[in-house]
Structure formats: structure tokens, C-alpha cells
Amino acid sequence: MPFNWTFIVLTAFFLGVAWWAGKQFDKVRYISERDPLTGTYNRRTVEHYFQKAAKVCDLKKQSLGVIMLDLNNFKEINDEHGHHKGDELLIQIASTLNNYVTKNDLVARWGGDEFIILVPDMKKDIANEYVNKLQRAITLQNADSFSNVGASVGYAIYPQQEKNFHKLVQEADANMYKGKKEK
Structure with a gap:
């Protein structure tokens, strides 16, 4: 054959x-x-991931942190230096966030100059420390290129504060703006 x-x-x-x-x-x-500019996850993905992570948290009796981050003085960067520099800053912030978080955390660009981070098993007693370290990391990382840029950060914790994702985001957002007004 x-x-x-x-x-x-x-x-x-x-x-x-x-x-x-x-x-x-x-x-x-x-x-x-993914977000085409920063390479972080997009809104749709973070919403989908939250649903899966919340189920795991319920089974394991754990919590899930929802952290909102908004850049301070971002509009001034765009106005003074152009949108190209603003894009550079967003890319740099995304890189800083991805280097800061653990492999189980999820970083997403929520829109404009806002990012959201989902942190599995985040407890309220460590959330403030996590947020403060995150703010310092962003400020230090951008000290040379964008010295007047910092970040306002707020958080909410599933299921202790709320079980609905969108309400958790609203709570984290409200906490973020409280911090922004205090500065």
C-alpha cells in the first residue's frame, strides 16, 4: 500500500x-x-468578574473589596500639556496599579481618569492601610513626570456594606469624593 x-x-x-x-x-x-489605552480590564469585564468573585466569597465566607480611584488634577494635565500627556499619565497609572496589586486582584479602567480594583478577601481593618499605600505608590511613581497629580481613593466591602455591585461602586465612589473634599 x-x-x-x-x-x-x-x-x-x-x-x-x-x-x-x-x-x-x-x-x-x-x-x-481590555481598555485599549491602558491595557487594564474594562467595565464589562469587571462587572462579570465581580459576579464570579462574589459567589466564591459567599462560599468561603470571605469579603471582596471594591476600590475606586480618581486622579486629582487630571483635567489640568490635559489642558496644559495636551491629551497625549494625559494618555501617558493614564498608561503610567495603570502600570503602577498593576505592579501594586496581587495576582488575585483585578484592575480595570472605569472611565476617564477613574480606575476600579477588586480585591478578594479584603477586610475592613486592612482596607484603610491598603488605600493609603496605594495613594502613596501613585504619588511617588508620578513625582518626576506629573508632580501635581495624586489620587483620591475610596472603597466599599462586599457583603458587609452591600451585596449589589453597582451600589458598592456608588459607596466606594462616595467615599472617594469624601476624601477628595477633605484634601
């Missing part, structure tokens, strides 16, 4: 097509989950 090269060629061809299709799927998934 002669060896059939057609089988080998077709198998290699279809494996190549399958590999290419898989790569395309990965690219589309990445694009659909």
Missing part, C-alpha cells in the same frame, strides 16, 4: 488553520475584555 502524502498535507493544513483561528479568537477576546 503506497504512502498517501495527501493525508499528511491536509492534516498539516487543517492544524495550521485551527492554530490561526485559535490565535484570532484570543486576540478578539483580549480586545473585548
Whole structure:
């Protein structure tokens, strides 16, 4: 029985097509989950992740921190130096956040100059320390390039303060603006 090269060629061809299709799927998934400027996750992804993380927290009797972060003086950067510099700052902040958080935390750009971080198993007694260290990390990281930029940060904790994601975000946002007004 002669060896059939057609089988080998077709198998290699279809494996190549399958590999290419898989790569395309990965690219589309990445694009659909990420903010195009900062590379952090987007709103839709953080909302989906929260639902899954909340179920895990319920099973393990743990909490989940929802941290909101808003850049101070961001509008001035855009007005004085242009949107390109503002984009550079957002990219730098995203990098700082990703370097600061643990592998179980999720960082997302919420919109404009706001970011949200989900922190599994965050307890109220360590939340203030976490927030203060985060604010210092952002201020120190940007001291050379953007010396007048800091961050206002607020948090809410699931399920102690609220179980609904959007209400937790509102609570964290309200706490963030309380801190912003105190400065």
C-alpha cells in the first residue's frame, strides 16, 4: 500500500488553520475584555468578574473589596500639556496599579481618569492601610513626570456594606469624593 502524502498535507493544513483561528479568537477576546489605552480590564469585564468573585466569597465566607480611584488634577494635565500627556499619565497609572496589586486582584479602567480594583478577601481593618499605600505608590511613581497629580481613593466591602455591585461602586465612589473634599 503506497504512502498517501495527501493525508499528511491536509492534516498539516487543517492544524495550521485551527492554530490561526485559535490565535484570532484570543486576540478578539483580549480586545473585548481590555481598555485599549491602558491595557487594564474594562467595565464589562469587571462587572462579570465581580459576579464570579462574589459567589466564591459567599462560599468561603470571605469579603471582596471594591476600590475606586480618581486622579486629582487630571483635567489640568490635559489642558496644559495636551491629551497625549494625559494618555501617558493614564498608561503610567495603570502600570503602577498593576505592579501594586496581587495576582488575585483585578484592575480595570472605569472611565476617564477613574480606575476600579477588586480585591478578594479584603477586610475592613486592612482596607484603610491598603488605600493609603496605594495613594502613596501613585504619588511617588508620578513625582518626576506629573508632580501635581495624586489620587483620591475610596472603597466599599462586599457583603458587609452591600451585596449589589453597582451600589458598592456608588459607596466606594462616595467615599472617594469624601476624601477628595477633605484634601
